Amino acid sequence: MALHDLEINLDLKQNLNVYANCKQLDTLHLIFNIFDDGVQADLSNYNVRLKAMKADNIPLIQDTEYSVVKNVVTIIAHEQLTTTSGVTKIELQFINKTTGEKKATFNLNLKVIASTLEVERSISIATYTLLEELENKLDRAVDIAENIDEAIEINKTLSTAITDATNTKNALEIETAKGNALKTDLTKNITDGNIINTTLENSITTGNQLKTDIDIKNIQAESNIKAMESFEDVTKLTQIVAGHTTQLSEKANDTDATRTTTNKTVTGAINELNTNKANKDGTNLYRGYLNANVDLNTVTTTGFYHMADATSITNKPSITGWSILEALNTGTYIRQTISATVGNNIYTRTRTESVWSAWKQLEIADRQNTTISNAQMLNGWKNDTDEDWARVTVFKYGKVVMIRLYGINGTNTTLPVFTLPSFCNSCWLDDTSNSGISFNDRNVYVNSTAFTRRFVTYIES
16 A cells, blocks of 8 residues: 555445544555445446545535545545644535436545644645636636637638648649640650651661562672573473472371281381380379379279379289389280379289289399489478478389479578479479479479479380
8 A cells, every 4th residue: 555545445335434544744645445335336327426524513525536446445535624733524425317306325434633843734625626626727818808809800810821732732733734734745756756666777777688589689689690500401391390299298108017016107107206215114004193092903094193192092012102003014914003192102913814822022132113312401401390201202113203292381481491302304294283393404492382282194205
């Protein structure tokens, strides 16, 4: 409790004589805990007035300098409350803000003990704080009234100045609009002039080129005339050239039963050679993703297949996770080979006529793949956890290269995460759905500093 605080409990229903003491001329901070028949009173909708009668029968009414919080009323007491020694009788009056109804507490007997020295004693006078506040406001009103005429004149001057300024502003806006319109016209004229100038320059260039072409053709024409003059029979020469042209056309489309290609024309042979070259390189053998519920007995077309999740695939070896399936169909026999990333194992089986053999796991010496697990990351990129699955893995089987990015983070997406190994010297992005990953030469980039799980398939060219 602070030095000037005087805390008192008062009840609105119980007629109890409450006593408190203070010294004469004390400055009091009165803290009243108000109860309604023993229960905390709700004073949220009430104004408060302190009424006191001092020992010299001089009254004091104070309805300022107070605050109300729940049932607690705090009053900074007027200095007149303690000017007279003796018993001062105090009551609090509560006025309903809505209805104006009033309710007072029972008396508080404040015993003001005389000061040892009364040199600084104030004269006891009747006090009503609300009247004092009204008097102060009247004084301020008089000061305002004395200056109101001057304010009226100043307001008139300001009104005139504002009107003049508004007119000037409107005139400036009109002139500015005219200037902007003129600027727009000038800009358009300059643009049109530049277009005309460019057109003229292009026309001059075209004319010069045409002149050059005509000069060349004239030279060629003169040369042709001289050449034709050296032949005795030009008509016979023309017939010989036409005959040779017809023979070349027939040879280009002629069918030759001795050729080993399926298309016996020259053009067809060239197309077939290009197709065979593409298949040999492997660029036409990637068949995409297998359906999650596919039966591997039905996958018989030669090529490479991406198995994103082997959980629901039937007639597979005992594998989980993503893998690569290679199918080779010779017409009579079919071989399937699966390279599994989990465990880095390889499984194979064959089909003779319509019967499949059991899956066999190849020994390490039989494997034809290359795997780099937990590839070294660059430029501050790192795993976001110590778990084994958070890493960069590069897996190569034959012509197929798989890259697995899982749980990595960094600070700069303009810097590469890692560099592909040398066996990926010439790769191209096959699965364009993984747009969050890109590469420049063998440098691999991602588009987010916190990169989650992603699989990307590349085909080595």
